[in-house]
Each structure stands twice: as structure tokens, then as C-alpha cells.
Amino acid sequence: MNVRDFQTQLIHYAHSIGIDKIGFARATPFPDLKQRLLVQQQLGFASGFEEPDIEKRTEPELLLEHAQSIISIAIAYPSKMKDAPQSKRGARRGIFARASWGMDYHTVLREKLAQLEAFILIHVPDAKLKSMVDTGELSDRAVAERAGIGWSAKNCSIITPEFGSYVYLGEMLTTLPFEPSVPMEDECGDCRLCLDVCPTGALIEGGQLNAQRCIAFLTQTKTMIPQEFRAKIGNRIYGCDTCQTVCPKNKGKHTAHQQAFTPDPELVKPLLLPLVEHTNRTFKETYGHMSGAWRGKNPIQRNALIALVHFKEREAIPKFISILHEDPRPVMRGTAAWALGELESDEGTSALKLRLENEEDATVRSEIQLALTKGEN
Ligand code: B12
Ligand code: SF4
Ligand code: SF4
Incomplete structure (x- = not known):
């Protein structure tokens, strides 16, 4: 042949x-x-x-x-999910990007x-x-x-x-000499919607990304999210789809035939507070089959705290306080400190002051100090 x-x-x-x-x-x-x-x-x-x-x-x-x-x-x-659960007060939800569905x-x-x-x-x-x-x-x-x-x-x-x-x-x-296919013409034309809507200005120019500013990247890091990006992450707990969902070339595009990628709505749009409770083991059992789990539970739980602030979820204040006092991970304590500063409350301010007396991690200390200054303004 x-x-x-x-x-x-x-x-x-x-x-x-x-x-x-x-x-x-x-x-x-x-x-x-x-x-x-x-x-x-x-x-x-x-x-x-x-x-x-x-x-x-x-x-x-x-x-x-x-x-x-x-x-x-x-x-x-797929780009659409059936029976997406509502995110409601007291039951706020985060979202995994489509590349992590199924x-x-x-x-x-x-x-x-x-x-x-x-x-x-x-x-x-x-x-x-x-x-x-x-x-x-x-x-x-x-x-x-x-x-x-x-x-x-x-x-x-x-x-x-x-x-x-x-x-x-x-x-x-x-090592086989297959006949090459013909590359496609660029069809973006004069459109620049994706550049205009990117929440962090990560798309510098057409086809050039500063990954360090991209929310898809930031949600996967293991350190504190830089201050300037926290409010822009919204309820994204893994990845970001914004520059794709706004694209006119994606309008009406939805394929459901790859059943392996059919999302479980409860998993891809999970309740935020229970997400923070997972141990390594339960996280792996629940989310381990998804691509968004590749960095483990820590970045996702940090992002969940940021998402709760996005929703101004005051019901989460006691959780932020317990994380600030008890979580062994500095990134979680630092993010909880920031969260308490954002959702100003008397109990939050007292917790921040109390924690400052014992906190030894320099980054967490500075987050607490910043959060307390916020309360004074
Ligand atoms: C690192 C990485 C990331 C980084 C950086 C992304 C980036 N844009 O570079 C982060 C974590 C931010 C990321 C995010 C995402 N990623 Co990613 N990521 C990768 C990875 C591992 C390497 C990409 C890379 O090398 N980038 C460097 C840039 C410079 O090169 P490139 O994009 O690969 O190639 C293009 C440019 O070089 C450009 N180019 C070349 N020369 C020139 C010259 C000029 C002047 C210009 C303008 C451009 C240009 O043309 C190339 C072809 O498009 C690939 C897998 C892989 N091994 O390739 C997946 C991959 C690119 N990611 C993928 C996906 C799905 C995503 C997300 C949509 C996930 C999400 N929903 O959150 C986002 C999209 C963000 C975005 N707008 O790009 C898919 C893309 C599928 C597709 N249809 O394009 C890939 C291919 C994984 C896969 N196997 O399916 N990702
Ligand atoms: S994935 Fe989100 S943050 Fe990254 S370039 Fe696209 S819109 Fe911007
Ligand atoms: S929104 Fe879509 S069509 Fe428009 S410039 Fe961006 S990628 Fe191209």
C-alpha cells in the first residue's frame, strides 16, 4: 500500500x-x-x-x-452544562474552566x-x-x-x-512521510474582543499572552495571589474561559458527543465552603479524575476563599477566622487574613489583632497588617 x-x-x-x-x-x-x-x-x-x-x-x-x-x-x-446548580447566598459556588470538565x-x-x-x-x-x-x-x-x-x-x-x-x-x-495538510487562513480579521475583555490585560496583543497576568495561570500557582489580581479572579477556582466565551467564532459551538467530557455539575460548579474542608485524600477521591486537580487541593482551596470574598459571603467569616488561627498553610492564613479585611467585621478585626500576636510567617503578618489598615479606613 x-x-x-x-x-x-x-x-x-x-x-x-x-x-x-x-x-x-x-x-x-x-x-x-x-x-x-x-x-x-x-x-x-x-x-x-x-x-x-x-x-x-x-x-x-x-x-x-x-x-x-x-x-x-x-x-x-462541551461548552455548555446541563442542570447547572444555582449559586445562592449561603451556598456559593465556584467554577472549574471547561478544560477541566469530565x-x-x-x-x-x-x-x-x-x-x-x-x-x-x-x-x-x-x-x-x-x-x-x-x-x-x-x-x-x-x-x-x-x-x-x-x-x-x-x-x-x-x-x-x-x-x-x-x-x-x-x-x-x-518517521513516515505523510502528505502535509494545508494550514488555515486566519479568520480573526479586525475583531479584538478577547483583548478588550480579558480581565487582567494578560493579552498584550493579538496572539501574545503575558502568562504571569493570566487568570488561568494564577489559579494554578501555589503562592499568594498578588493583590492586584484577587478581585479579578471572581469565582474561578481553576482556569479561565473568558477570552473563549466572548469569541464570536465560538458562538453556538457546543459538542456533547465526547461523553468522557460530560461535566458533573456538582463537581465543576462546587459549593465553596465544603471545598475548603477537603483533606488531600478526599480531594483526590472527589476531583482526582479531573485535569484541574493536577496541582492538588491547595491552589483550589486558596481560590475558593477568594471566590467567597467575590460573593461578599459574610457567612464565611467564621471559616476565615478558623483558617487564620488554625490552618498550617501560610498561603491559606494569608488569604484568609485578606478576606477578613475585605469583608470588614468586628469579629474579623479582633481575630486579625489576636493572630498578629502569634503569627510568625512574614507574608501572613504583612497580609494581617494590610487587612487591619483596611478596616481603619
Ligand atoms: C503553558 C501553557 C499554558 C499557560 C500559558 C498559555 C499560553 N498562551 O502560552 C497558561 C497556564 C496560562 C495556559 C492557559 C490556558 N491553556 Co494552556 N497550555 C500551555 C502549554 C503547556 C504550553 C503553551 C506554550 O508553549 N505557550 C507559549 C506560546 C508562545 O506558544 P503556543 O501558544 O504554544 O504557540 C503559539 C505561539 O507561539 C504563536 N506564535 C508563534 N510565533 C508567533 C509570532 C507572533 C508575532 C505571534 C503574535 C504569535 C506567534 O503561534 C503558536 C501557535 O498558535 C500547552 C500544551 C503544549 N505542550 O503546547 C497548553 C495548551 C496551549 N493550553 C490549552 C488550554 C485549553 C488552555 C486554557 C484555555 C485553559 C483554561 N480554560 O484555563 C487557557 C487559555 C489561556 C490563553 N489565552 O492562552 C490547550 C489549547 C487548545 C487550543 N484549542 O488552543 C493546550 C494546547 C493544551 C492541550 N493539549 O490541549 N496554558
Ligand atoms: S484566560 Fe482569562 S485571563 Fe487569561 S488571557 Fe484569557 S481572558 Fe485573559
Ligand atoms: S474574540 Fe475570537 S475572533 Fe475575535 S480576535 Fe479574539 S480570537 Fe479572534
Whole structure:
């Protein structure tokens, strides 16, 4: 069988196992991406979650000897949830971004790529293959762009005409000479809605993100959220979808056919106060299958405190006080101190003063001092 026929068979097979889009790219270096990554690093705009070795990220041959082509895959995820529970006074809820709905996408895409690998090896036993999803060296978006999956949009996402930007991406490096797909034209045009609505000004210009300002990044850090961003996080407890939900190209885009990603409303829009109660074990049992759990419970619980302040949830004041006095984690005590300053109350002020007498952590002390000054103004 020639490569062209095999490629057609592979595309059919991919669709038969639930891969929504498949494209092919040459495995030549990515010089524009390399420049881009260097600039991002120099400006301090990188997130630190990406592979640090820029050579490896942009020269596929370094990852797979004699690499000739890259297969890019996209799997669509839902943008709407059925029966979303209401967030009410006394029962406030946070929200996990769509990329964390249902089962962890790494597991789902890796399984699909493993199936594709097996199919290729049956037909071409000496092929060399290397698959990756998100945590690999390659830029999944740069590969998808080259493989014609979608265009690289001003909100940084790869947007597909069929599913909007609500697609996960993964790829497989191969030693096979597949025919490359044609990249798509950019369809953003003059629109700049995403840049205008980004709550923190993280989108510097079309296609350029300062990850350090991006809420999706901030919700995943393990330290105190810098003061300037706390009020902007809202009730987001993991990730941020704003620059996607406002995008006109996502209007009406919702796919429910990937059942693995059907969200459990109680999990993706959880009650905030019970969320703070989880131990490592119960958190893992409840949320461990979701991609948003990858950093453990601590960032999520910190974000839950910030979300309670967003709702001005005074019922949470006793909880903030007990965290301030008893939680062994400085980030939780510091965030609780800030929360008490924001929701000014007599009992909060007394608790802050009392805690200041014993608190030894410098960051928490300064949060308490700031919170107390707030009360005086
Ligand atoms: C680090 C990372 C983050 C960081 C930084 C994001 C960023 N924009 O760089 C943080 C934590 C903020 C993040 C957030 C999110 N992420 Co993320 N993230 C990654 C990761 C691991 C690396 C991305 C990276 O290298 N960025 C560096 C930039 C410079 O490169 P790039 O975006 O990969 O490539 C583009 C640019 O280089 C650009 N470019 C190249 N040259 C030039 C030159 C010029 C002049 C310009 C303007 C642009 C440009 O074109 C490339 C192709 O689009 C990838 C997985 C992977 N291994 O690739 C997932 C990935 C990009 N994330 C993904 C998702 C879903 C998200 C979120 C939507 C999750 C959420 N809801 O919270 C948000 C979206 C935030 C946003 N607006 O980008 C998906 C994107 C799917 C898609 N349809 O595009 C990926 C591909 C994971 C996956 N396998 O599905 N993420
Ligand atoms: S994910 Fe949120 S914070 Fe990040 S660029 Fe998009 S709108 Fe801005
Ligand atoms: S909001 Fe407009 S500019 Fe931003 S990604 Fe969508 S179409 Fe492009």
C-alpha cells in the first residue's frame, strides 16, 4: 500500500475511534515559534509550566531521530452544562474552566494516540512513533496550526471552524512521510474582543499572552495571589474561559458527543465552603479524575476563599477566622487574613489583632497588617 492510501485509511480509522480532527505536518523545525519563545522568556511572559528547553520544543528531530511528519489530533469538548446548580447566598459556588470538565483530557487523548500508534504499527511495523499531549516538549498549538487543524487566534487559541476553540490538542511524531495538510487562513480579521475583555490585560496583543497576568495561570500557582489580581479572579477556582466565551467564532459551538467530557455539575460548579474542608485524600477521591486537580487541593482551596470574598459571603467569616488561627498553610492564613479585611467585621478585626500576636510567617503578618489598615479606613 502506498503512503497516500495508508494516510486515507488512517484518517478513517482516527474518525472511527472518536478523534474529531486529524491533520498532518512536516517535522521540520519551527523557527518562528523559537523566536517567539525566546521573546516570551526574555519579557518574563512565560508561565514556567512549559518545557524549558527551547531547542527541543522547536526541533522535532531532537525528539525522534529521522522524524518526517507529525500527526496532529483534536478532540472537542462541551461548552455548555446541563442542570447547572444555582449559586445562592449561603451556598456559593465556584467554577472549574471547561478544560477541566469530565475526565482528564490527557488520559483521553493519550488513549486515542495509543490506538493510532497500534494501527500504524500493524501496517508499518518498523515505523518509529512518539506521542504527546500537553506535557510533551512540542507546542501542541504550533503543530496544530501547521497541520491545518485551525488558525492561531488573537486569544492564543487554535480555533477550528467546526468546534470553535473548544478542542484539546495532541500529536504524534512519526518517521513516515505523510502528505502535509494545508494550514488555515486566519479568520480573526479586525475583531479584538478577547483583548478588550480579558480581565487582567494578560493579552498584550493579538496572539501574545503575558502568562504571569493570566487568570488561568494564577489559579494554578501555589503562592499568594498578588493583590492586584484577587478581585479579578471572581469565582474561578481553576482556569479561565473568558477570552473563549466572548469569541464570536465560538458562538453556538457546543459538542456533547465526547461523553468522557460530560461535566458533573456538582463537581465543576462546587459549593465553596465544603471545598475548603477537603483533606488531600478526599480531594483526590472527589476531583482526582479531573485535569484541574493536577496541582492538588491547595491552589483550589486558596481560590475558593477568594471566590467567597467575590460573593461578599459574610457567612464565611467564621471559616476565615478558623483558617487564620488554625490552618498550617501560610498561603491559606494569608488569604484568609485578606478576606477578613475585605469583608470588614468586628469579629474579623479582633481575630486579625489576636493572630498578629502569634503569627510568625512574614507574608501572613504583612497580609494581617494590610487587612487591619483596611478596616481603619
Ligand atoms: C503553558 C501553557 C499554558 C499557560 C500559558 C498559555 C499560553 N498562551 O502560552 C497558561 C497556564 C496560562 C495556559 C492557559 C490556558 N491553556 Co494552556 N497550555 C500551555 C502549554 C503547556 C504550553 C503553551 C506554550 O508553549 N505557550 C507559549 C506560546 C508562545 O506558544 P503556543 O501558544 O504554544 O504557540 C503559539 C505561539 O507561539 C504563536 N506564535 C508563534 N510565533 C508567533 C509570532 C507572533 C508575532 C505571534 C503574535 C504569535 C506567534 O503561534 C503558536 C501557535 O498558535 C500547552 C500544551 C503544549 N505542550 O503546547 C497548553 C495548551 C496551549 N493550553 C490549552 C488550554 C485549553 C488552555 C486554557 C484555555 C485553559 C483554561 N480554560 O484555563 C487557557 C487559555 C489561556 C490563553 N489565552 O492562552 C490547550 C489549547 C487548545 C487550543 N484549542 O488552543 C493546550 C494546547 C493544551 C492541550 N493539549 O490541549 N496554558
Ligand atoms: S484566560 Fe482569562 S485571563 Fe487569561 S488571557 Fe484569557 S481572558 Fe485573559
Ligand atoms: S474574540 Fe475575535 S480576535 Fe479574539 S480570537 Fe475570537 S475572533 Fe479572534
